[in-house]
Amino acid sequence: MKFQGVLFFPVTPFAADGSLDEERLARHIEAGVTAGAGGVFVACGTGEFHALTPDEIERATRVAVATTGGRVPVLAAAGGPTPVAADQAARVERAGADGILLLPPYLVTAPQRGLVRYVREVTASTSLPVVFYQRGTARLTAATAAEIAALPGVVGLKDGLGDIERMHRIVRAVRMVPGGEDFQFFNGLPTAEMTAPAYQGIGVDLYSSAVFAFAPEIALAFHRALTEGDETLVNTLLDEFYAPLVELRDEVPGYAVALVKAGVTIRGLDVGGVRAPLLDATPEHVARLAKLIDHGLEVIGA
Numbered sequence: 001m002k003f004q005g006v007l008f009f010p011v012t013p014f015a016a017d018g019s020l021d022e023e024r025l026a027r028h029i030e031a032g033v034t035a036g037a038g039g040v041f042v043a044c045g046t047g048e049f050h051a052l053t054p055d056e057i058e059r060a061t062r063v064a065v066a067t068t069g070g071r072v073p074v075l076a077a078a079g080g081p082t083p084v085a086a087d088q089a090a091r092v093e094r095a096g097a098d099g100i101l102l103l104p105p106y107l108v109t110a111p112q113r114g115l116v117r118y119v120r121e122v123t124a125s126t127s128l129p130v131v132f133y134q135r136g137t138a139r140l141t142a143a144t145a146a147e148i149a150a151l152p153g154v155v156g157l158k159d160g161l162g163d164i165e166r167m168h169r170i171v172r173a174v175r176m177v178p179g180g181e182d183f184q185f186f187n188g189l190p191t192a193e194m195t196a197p198a199y200q201g202i203g204v205d206l207y208s209s210a211v212f213a214f215a216p217e218i219a220l221a222f223h224r225a226l227t228e229g230d231e232t233l234v235n236t237l238l239d240e241f242y243a244p245l246v247e248l249r250d251e252v253p254g255y256a257v258a259l260v261k262a263g264v265t266i267r268g269l270d271v272g273g274v275r276a277p278l279l280d281a282t283p284e285h286v287a288r289l290a291k292l293i294d295h296g297l298e299v300i301g302a
Helices: 022-035 054-068 082-094 112-123 142-149 164-175 196-201 216-228 231-249 255-266 283-299
Strands: 039-042 074-078 099-102 130-134 154-159 184-187 206-209
Touching: 022 039, 022 054, 022 216, 039 054, 054 074, 054 082, 074 082, 082 099, 082 112, 099 112, 112 130, 112 142, 142 154, 142 164, 154 164, 164 184, 164 196, 196 216, 216 231, 216 283, 231 255, 231 283, 255 283
Parallel strands: 039 074, 074 099, 099 130, 130 154, 154 184, 184 206
Antiparallel strands: none
16 A cells, blocks of 8 residues: 555534534545545544544545545544554444554553554554554654554554654664565644655655645645745745644644634535534634635635
8 A cells, every 4th residue: 555645634524413424525535536635544633533433433434435436545543542443443444444544542651662562452453554643642762663663564654743853763763674665654744734845854755735625726736846846836835825824723722623624615515513622713714714725726826
């Protein structure tokens, strides 16, 4: 399972009664795949994994698998307490996913050996390839990352910490493991485009794009510019679109999800609001987001 291009993390649409809206999820995913997504990561961070039931994660995965029809890989999330994560992994596999994004264990801060044990026990419950998500309570040393990378079934590491020096050491350590040259690394920071040039410098070219969920034209234009070395367009988009978006995102905790859902609705597909404990974007912030999107599209000539 190899990824290339922009990775799509769809939101999870909710109907007026708060239930999972499978039809709108299918439309959202189809739009992203048609636009050129390199992979679909359903029911993950942007998809409000933290607020979904195990049944909803399984249903969302089935929708993603049916909608993509094998055109791109589909991964879904598992995480939290070890037995819960193992159950989620089994559900995701049953739903037909191509792989799993394994989120950190719940709340506790574990020793490095405990993190290895967590990944080993969850991966033992599934035959699917696993990408481990380093963030929150899961902070790996280079040695631990290399040990996890060597576990059967572990094919990638997504970084949500943003510690470039730590990540550089991890990349170098994993590349020395037998088969490590095929291991995949992902920049998983919110609004990852802001740090994509820095990650590219340490050999991490893949990243998740929240912007792709509501403005694939902008996300793809940025990715092309970064790949082709068009520094003028990269810097213009960073200065005039992504940096203001990050400033808006940082005004309210949880806006890394709420603003994305607002953006999808602005672009024509009403995906409903966010579930507690997150809050929906205010009308003022939605208006600012709409202006940012318009300007971003203007910058790329769309």
